[in-house]
Amino acid sequence: xxxxxxxxxxxxxxxxxxxxxxxxxxxxxxxxxxxxxxxxxxxxxxxxxxxxxxxxxxxxxxxxxxxxxxxxxxxxxxxxxxxxxxxxxxxxxxxxxxxxxxxxxxxxxxxxxxxxxxxxxxxxxxxxxxxxxxxxxxxxxxxxxxxxxxxxxxxxxx
Amino acid sequence: xxxxxxxxxxxxxxxxxxxxxxxxxxxxxxxxxxxxxxxxxxxxxxxxxxxxxxxxxxxxxxxxxxxxxxxxxxxxxxxxxxxxxxxxxxxxxxxxxxxxxxxxxxxxxxxxxxxxxxxxxxxxxxxxxxxxxxxxxxxxxxxxxxxxxxxxxxxxxxxxxxxxxxxxxxxxxxxxxxxxxxxxxxxxxxxxxxxxxxxxxxxxxxxxxxxxxxxxxxxxxxxxxxxxxxxxxxxxxxxxxxxxxxxxxxxxxxxxxxxxxxxxxxxxxxxxxxxxxxxxxxxxxxxxxxxxxxxxxxxxxxxxxxxxxxxxxxxxxxxxxxxxxxxxxxxxxxxxxxxxxxxxxxxxxxxxxxxxxxxxxxxxxxxxxxxxxxxxxxxxxxxxxxxxxxxxxxxxxxxxxxxxxxxxxxxxxxxxxxxxxxxxxxxxxxxxxxxxxxxxxxxxxxxxxxxxxxxxxxxxxxxxxxxxxxxxxxxxxxxxxxxxxxxxxxxxxxxxxxxxx
Numbered sequence: 001x002x003x004x005x006x007x008x009x010x011x012x013x014x015x016x017x018x019x020x021x022x023x024x025x026x027x028x029x030x031x032x033x034x035x036x037x038x039x040x041x042x043x044x045x046x047x048x049x050x051x052x053x054x055x056x057x058x059x060x061x062x063x064x065x066x067x068x069x070x071x072x073x074x075x076x077x078x079x080x081x082x083x084x085x086x087x088x089x090x091x092x093x094x095x096x097x098x099x100x101x102x103x104x105x106x107x108x109x110x111x112x113x114x115x116x117x118x119x120x121x122x123x124x125x126x127x128x129x130x131x132x133x134x135x136x137x138x139x140x141x142x143x144x145x146x147x148x149x150x151x152x153x154x155x156x157x158x
Numbered sequence: 159x160x161x162x163x164x165x166x167x168x169x170x171x172x173x174x175x176x177x178x179x180x181x182x183x184x185x186x187x188x189x190x191x192x193x194x195x196x197x198x199x200x201x202x203x204x205x206x207x208x209x210x211x212x213x214x215x216x217x218x219x220x221x222x223x224x225x226x227x228x229x230x231x232x233x234x235x236x237x238x239x240x241x242x243x244x245x246x247x248x249x250x251x252x253x254x255x256x257x258x259x260x261x262x263x264x265x266x267x268x269x270x271x272x273x274x275x276x277x278x279x280x281x282x283x284x285x286x287x288x289x290x291x292x293x294x295x296x297x298x299x300x301x302x303x304x305x306x307x308x309x310x311x312x313x314x315x316x317x318x319x320x321x322x323x324x325x326x327x328x329x330x331x332x333x334x335x336x337x338x339x340x341x342x343x344x345x346x347x348x349x350x351x352x353x354x355x356x357x358x359x360x361x362x363x364x365x366x367x368x369x370x371x372x373x374x375x376x377x378x379x380x381x382x383x384x385x386x387x388x389x390x391x392x393x394x395x396x397x398x399x400x401x402x403x404x405x406x407x408x409x410x411x412x413x414x415x416x417x418x419x420x421x422x423x424x425x426x427x428x429x430x431x432x433x434x435x436x437x438x439x440x441x442x443x444x445x446x447x448x449x450x451x452x453x454x455x456x457x458x459x460x461x462x463x464x465x466x467x468x469x470x471x472x473x474x475x476x477x478x479x480x481x482x483x484x485x486x487x488x489x490x491x492x493x494x495x496x497x498x499x500x501x502x503x504x505x506x507x508x509x510x511x512x513x514x515x516x517x518x519x520x521x522x523x524x525x526x527x528x529x530x531x532x533x534x535x536x537x538x539x540x541x542x543x544x545x546x547x548x549x550x551x552x553x554x555x556x557x558x559x560x561x562x563x564x565x566x567x568x569x570x571x572x573x574x575x576x577x578x579x580x581x582x583x584x585x586x587x588x589x590x591x592x593x594x595x596x597x598x599x600x601x602x603x604x605x606x607x608x609x610x611x612x613x614x615x616x617x618x619x620x621x622x623x624x625x626x627x628x629x630x631x632x633x634x635x636x637x638x639x640x641x642x643x644x645x646x647x648x649x650x651x652x653x654x655x656x657x658x659x
Contacts, residue, residue: 005589012334019337022352026344034615037349040607041340044333051330058326072588077383081584084382085577088375088556092573100564104557116549130554134561144209144565147573 013052019045099149169516189229200230201487206562216499248431248467255459270403275464280526283472298505303612312637317595319643335596339603371576376583413458421469431470438466
């Protein structure tokens with residue numbers, strides 16, 4: 001936990017440094033008509049760096065004194081998370097090609113069958129009915145266009 | 159006063175139109191479902207429906223959004239009582255006594271108690287909203303940029319001093335939120351900031367996408383990591399339960415009144431609902447004659463936190479519509495909905511769109527009232543949703559989240575951001591960074607920056623303008639006191655300990 005704490009704080013510190021660098025480019029002082037563009041971000045970045053420094057410092061002292069502490073994730077906690085994260089990310093990548101509804105149908109079917117071990121009938125029913133009803137609700141009734149991807153327009157021609 | 163009542167009647171006329179009424183019921187049902195499902199909270203439910211709302215008239219759209227919120231407030235307690243799974247953070251305190259009572263064989267009574275307390279909390283909250291909102295709005299008309307900025311400082315100090323998390327991490331999360339808000343076009347000078355030449359970053363980060371990722375995906379990651387165990391009590395709410403619930407509530411008027419008052423008071427401050435429910439529980443326990451029953455299913459242990467949670471949830475509407483400062487992520491998303499309709503929340507809203515404001519206030523009355531009946535009648539059906547296998551509703555939630563994230567701006571990049579915010583939300587939750595202040599900073603970022611820059615220009619660079627009397631000064635002083643409250647109180651404790659020893 002403490003190592004993760006330090007890592008995240010360092011990451012945020014990196015963000016702070018980027019922000020300061022860009023604020024300096026924009027100008028962070030008093031311009032001809034009031035504060036310049038970088039004025040507000042500059043102090044935000046400075047504050048962020050200061051806070052994260054203290055967090056890192058505190059965590060490092062504790063790490064030295066008391067060891068690493070509890071794990072960030074309980075043992076075996078990473079696997080189920082990856083089982084959610086990876087298929088969801090793949091769904092979004094597939095969306096770029098075939099559109100969200102078809103990608104989601106594939107994703108629902110895969111997750112329910114492969115991870116949830118749910119019967120074929122239920123899996124097929126839900127993974128077909130759900131995207132179809134959401135397609136009708138959003139694209140047709142509320143006229144909210146959803147991503148079609150490269151070939152989605154040809155795959156759902158109506 | 160009379161004018162307010164007339165306005166309220168006019169608003170009720172709008173809210174009770176058949177179409178608006180139907181939308182309110184749909185919103186409430188969706189809200190209760192959202193409140194029951196883990197991984198989907200009020201903020202998320204509202205965020206996903208924002209794109210749908212755009213196709214409706216403004217009043218109807220906002221009735222839908224706020225009904226989801228009321229529904230989620232009711233729904234959260236169903237699962238905490240029947241399954242010991244708090245659907246929302248403010249229903250954690252309900253699990254202490256609600257679940258034991260349900261397990262002890264009285265689930266119906268526990269539900270009735272919780273719903274009635276919700277109703278009472280809502281009632282006082284809405285009364286406050288109806289009669290104080292116009293006064294505060296009138297007062298806020300006098301605010302200049304310095305005053306607006308000082309109110310924001312007060313808002314964020316409340317998170318630091320009263321939020322209960324590490325002050326350092328709270329400040330970090332606020333700063334990070336403001337930084338995310340600053341990415342993209344600078345609204346004053348039109349320059350591009352922190353885009354590093356990327357076209358995608360030019361559009362900035364939309365807070366609705368952030369909400370969906372942080373609270374939706376992040377919550378799902380936490381749930382699967384712990385493994386969701388659903389062991390529940392099945393419940394039916396019979397007439398007998400209702401009768402007994404009413405009697406029990408009347409037996410503990412103190413818990414009810416105290417809970418409601420604490421709730422309404424805390425709700426005015428940002429992030430109020432969750433601490434309010436814990437505070438009310440603590441107070442009820444301290445002052446109760448039946449202390450031993452607490453934790454084993456005491457009625458007043460359910461009444462106080464539930465009344466407080468709903469009171470806080472309702473009174474949080476007040477700062478949102480009068481000052482344009484949302485007290486919770488859900489309120490922030492509802493405010494985002496208002497802005498899509500071109501309605502800028504704040505004192506001018508009362509002047510320029512009185513019909514809309516009073517329609518919204520009236521729909522708070524109507525929505526909370528119908529909500530009470532809905533949960534009373536159908537609680538077991540809503541509870542049955544949790545019996546659906548997690549592997550079925552989890553991917554559907556992610557699918558719906560992706561729709562919501564995309565539809566905000568019709569940008570594919572937002573869906574990727576959603577995933578990143580999901581991971582960030584998981585890490586922040588694990589490492590004890592509070593998420594609500596970050597979301598609020600992201601929402602209020604542009605407004606805060608503009609107010610600060612205008613004030614500084616007015617003061618010719620002198621920061622003392624933020625302390626100008628008569629309005630900004632007391633607000634800033636209050637903000638400073640609240641900000642340093644953890645330090646002050648620990649110092650006082652040391653002092654007291656020193657005296658005693």
